[in-house]
Amino acid sequence: MSPSTARLCEVWRGPIAESVHFGHVVIAGPDGEVEAAWGDPDATILPRSSAKMIQALPLVASGAADARGLGPEQLALACASHQGAPLHVAKVAEWLAAEGFDEAEMRCGPEPSRDKNLRFEMIRDGKSPSQLHNNCSGKHAGFLTLAAQLGGGAEYVEPEHPVQIAARDAFEVVTDRESPGFGIDGCSAPNFATTMSAMARAMSWFATAHRREDTLSRAGVRLREAMMAHPLLVAGEGRACTLLMQAAKEPVALKTGAEGFFIAILPERGQGIAIKAQDGATRAAECAIAAVLVRMGVLDADHRDVARFLSPQITNRRGIVTGSIKPAVTLLG
Known part of the structure; x- marks a missing residue:
């Protein structure tokens, strides 16, 4: 534990706090400035x-989404870390087919479906997972679509x-x-570093995007609205993103x-x-x-x-209840 981290939650077994998780929380206001923070808002992440x-x-x-006729479902999938359930696989496959792309052009790599029923069914039937099952396949369908607009060759995950x-x-x-650097994500794309406060500021940027008229802000409105309209595509059955949005x-x-x-957002x-x-x-x-959103009255x-x-x-x-996870009292207020 770093001295600058805050207690996020505790794992209790009977009367004993067996484990404690620490970390950082930042809430940014409409002006992008920090309104509340637990832990270190300047931590690089x-x-x-x-x-x-x-x-x-x-x-x-860039205009690629409109040029290719993408709707809210495709935009939600571009933002998704989905389950690789039949719904997600079918939607991404339809997107690729409509744009004339082949699954082999994707660079996210194959991943077993995170949907338990589909994963077991594929194991039973001797089927191998494809890139469509990858939780990032919607993002990569978006990358392919953008690459068709911008050019630059097949290796669209290369940093340059x-x-x-x-x-x-x-x-x-x-x-x-300015981002201080990047790491390569699980799906092979660069993931850019920033600070906790800057990431919260970015989310307030999305939250206030409807108040501005520039092209990037209008894009931000469409993406956040697509996520909220299609929570099941953003994650999936039983997932926190989906259930808490609903x-x-x-x-x-x-x-x-x-x-x-x-x-x-x-x-x-x-x-x-x-x-x-x-x-x-x-x-x-x-x-x-969940604790922060309960504190704010959102949940x-x-x-x-x-x-x-x-x-x-x-x-x-x-099936005997042996304990529970509890948020830190400082988060609940």
């Missing part, structure tokens, strides 16, 4: 898949490809700072990222939220985002789908 709506901005702002230069430029605009009492776009990242308030669990635990990030703590992330029970192999 990789937002991972929480940045997908930023990576999708050039797809819309026009697609990734456009993604980096958009990232630095919405975070309002449970919210006001419009909110939510997106998880690997290694314990989570963001929220709140258009009615003009606020953006960024959360990072320092140890990379998804359960900590899900608990923390109801008693809602069944909120409670499953805010304060989930821990059961043993006999």
